[in-house]
Amino acid sequence: MKLRQMKIKVLLTILLTSVGFISNAQSKKNTNSIVDENVVFEEKSGLVAIEAEFFYKQTNTNVRQWYRSSKFEKPNAGRDEDTLHVYGSSNNAYLEILPDTRVTHDDALIKGENFSDVPGVLATLHYKVKFNTPGRYYVWVRAMSTGSEDNGIHVGLNGEWPESGQRMQWCDGKTRWTWASKQRTKEIHCGIPHNIYLDIKEAGVHDILFSMREDGFEFDKFILAQDKLYIPKGKGAKVNTIGQLPKPYPSVSAPIIKKNYFKTIAEALPKNKWIAAQQFPSVGTDFYTNGKNWMAINPKTHKKAITSTVFNFESGTYDIVFVGVGENDGSSTFQVLINGKELGTYQPPLIDKMFEEGKKSTKVWKGIKMNKGDKITVKAEVGTDGKEFTRGRWAGIIFTPVGKGKKILNAQSSYSQD
Ligand SMILES: [Ca+2]
Ligand SMILES: [Ca+2]
Ligand SMILES: [Ca+2]
Numbered sequence: 284m285k286l287r288q289m290k291i292k293v294l295l296t297i298l299l300t301s302v303g304f305i306s307n308a309q310s311k312k313n314t315n316s317i318v319d320e321n322v323v324f325e326e327k328s329g330l331v332a333i334e335a336e337f338f339y340k341q342t343n344t345n346v347r348q349w350y351r352s353s354k355f356e357k358p359n360a361g362r363d364e365d366t367l368h369v370y371g372s373s374n375n376a377y378l379e380i381l382p383d384t385r386v387t388h389d390d391a392l393i394k395g396e397n398f399s400d401v402p403g404v405l406a407t408l409h410y411k412v413k414f415n416t417p418g419r420y421y422v423w424v425r426a427m428s429t430g431s432e433d434n435g436i437h438v439g440l441n442g443e444w445p446e447s448g449q450r451m452q453w454c455d456g457k458t459r460w461t462w463a464s465k466q467r468t469k470e471i472h473c474g475i476p477h478n479i480y481l482d483i484k485e486a487g488v489h490d491i492l493f494s495m496r497e498d499g500f501e502f503d504k505f506i507l508a509q510d511k512l513y514i515p516k517g518k519g520a521k522v523n524t525i526g527q528l529p530k531p532y533p534s535v536s537a538p539i540i541k542k543n544y545f546k547t548i549a550e551a552l553p554k555n556k557w558i559a560a561q562q563f564p565s566v567g568t569d570f571y572t573n574g575k576n577w578m579a580i581n582p583k584t585h586k587k588a589i590t591s592t593v594f595n596f597e598s599g600t601y602d603i604v605f606v607g608v609g610e611n612d613g614s615s616t617f618q619v620l621i622n623g624k625e626l627g628t629y630q631p632p633l634i635d636k637m638f639e640e641g642k643k644s645t646k647v648w649k650g651i652k653m654n655k656g657d658k659i660t661v662k663a664e665v666g667t668d669g670k671e672f673t674r675g676r677w678a679g680i681i682f683t684p685v686g687k688g689k690k691i692l693n694a695q696s697s698y699s700q701d
């Protein structure tokens with residue numbers, strides 16, 4: 284009995300020690316390479332796509348390093364003020380240069396530390412790529428920028444840093460994963476398209492390099508494409524490899540948005556009255572309830588829908604605020620009617636996020652006389668960009684005192700990224 288207890292104790296000790304060792308190692312190891320050194324990415328038909336996290340080594344790591352983030356890996360490397368962006372990243376993982384000591388323009392710029400106009404000096408990533416087709420390759424990178432001092436890197440080849448790989452720059456698409464291929468110049472800070480490329484002189488395995496320009500830069504994936512007009516979409520093309528890749532990282536759920544825009548502005552004034560979209564009937568209307576906040580149309584089965592309810596508040600004159608949802612597949616059309624008479628028609632503009640409920644997607648009709656018992660009708664029609672359809676999403680209607688309609692609109696929008 285005693286011997287058995289001892290054995291268990293010894294086993295337990297070994298187990299606990301190794302668990303401790305593993306978790307400790309993992310917390311420190313998100314600067315390491317996760318691909319085997321035999322893994323080579325292969326260009327096919329003039330295109331190659333590679334996850335940022337598939338570098339085989341990183342060099343120049345004394346001052347800054349690239350840290351991987353995924354469901355179970357969170358960098359702990361000094362100043363890093365933005366949140367995790369695993370959700371929406373390709374392969375559910377990305378790299379970030381840390382620490383990030385220049386977050387805003389007011390933080391001191393220290394060359395060789397938090398900034399490097401010289402490529403190949405700080406935080407350099409290496410990727411092995413086998414090219415079958417020599418020639419010029421335009422470089423596209425999917426990045427996440429949350430400020431003005433985290434949106435530049437350099438790209439190089441076989442230990443060299445040609446002018447055409449310097450100062451890759453992002454301007455559009457703050458706080459969402461964004462593909463770009465532009466070169467910053469003195470005159471054009473937001474960058475010139477088609478200026479970022481690498482010339483592959485001969486077929487065979489080459490070393491593709493990325494190095495820091497600004498700290499805090501977040502790097503998800505890159506694509507090299509011979510077609511000058513190529514533009515990556517969504518999470519980008521499939522990764523082709525010779526050799527075994529690690530298992531994909533587990534997906535994470537979307538960050539929770541605490542209160543949607545509609546609810547925020549509806550509650551902005553004590554005198555406001557409102558009817559949320561989901562308080563309108565959906566059964567038999569060709570609308571369905573979409574998530575917790577919206578009514579929507581399924582474009583596979585319907586292109587239009589109509590629903591009505593009764594205005595049960597105090598009679599009076601109100602500003603009427605209709606909160607629609609902007610979508611990236613086109614503009615939905617909404618018509619609001621009072622007792623069957625058109626109040627107005629509204630189309631939220633096309634947006635670059637997947638959906639966005641905010642000031643931009645909201646319409647105000649001023650000074651409208653309403654009587655208790657009036658019938659309010661919302662007709663919606665899906666929009667299209669020629670390929671995909673919108674879903675005619677809307678959040679609801681607010682009745683606010685006259686003159687307040689425009690004033691309550693300033694609140695943070697709620698949105699979801701693609
Ligand atoms: Ca960060
Ligand atoms: Ca920075
Ligand atoms: Ca960052």
Ligand SMILES: [Ca+2]
Nearest residue numbers: 334373376503
């Ligand atoms: Ca990635």
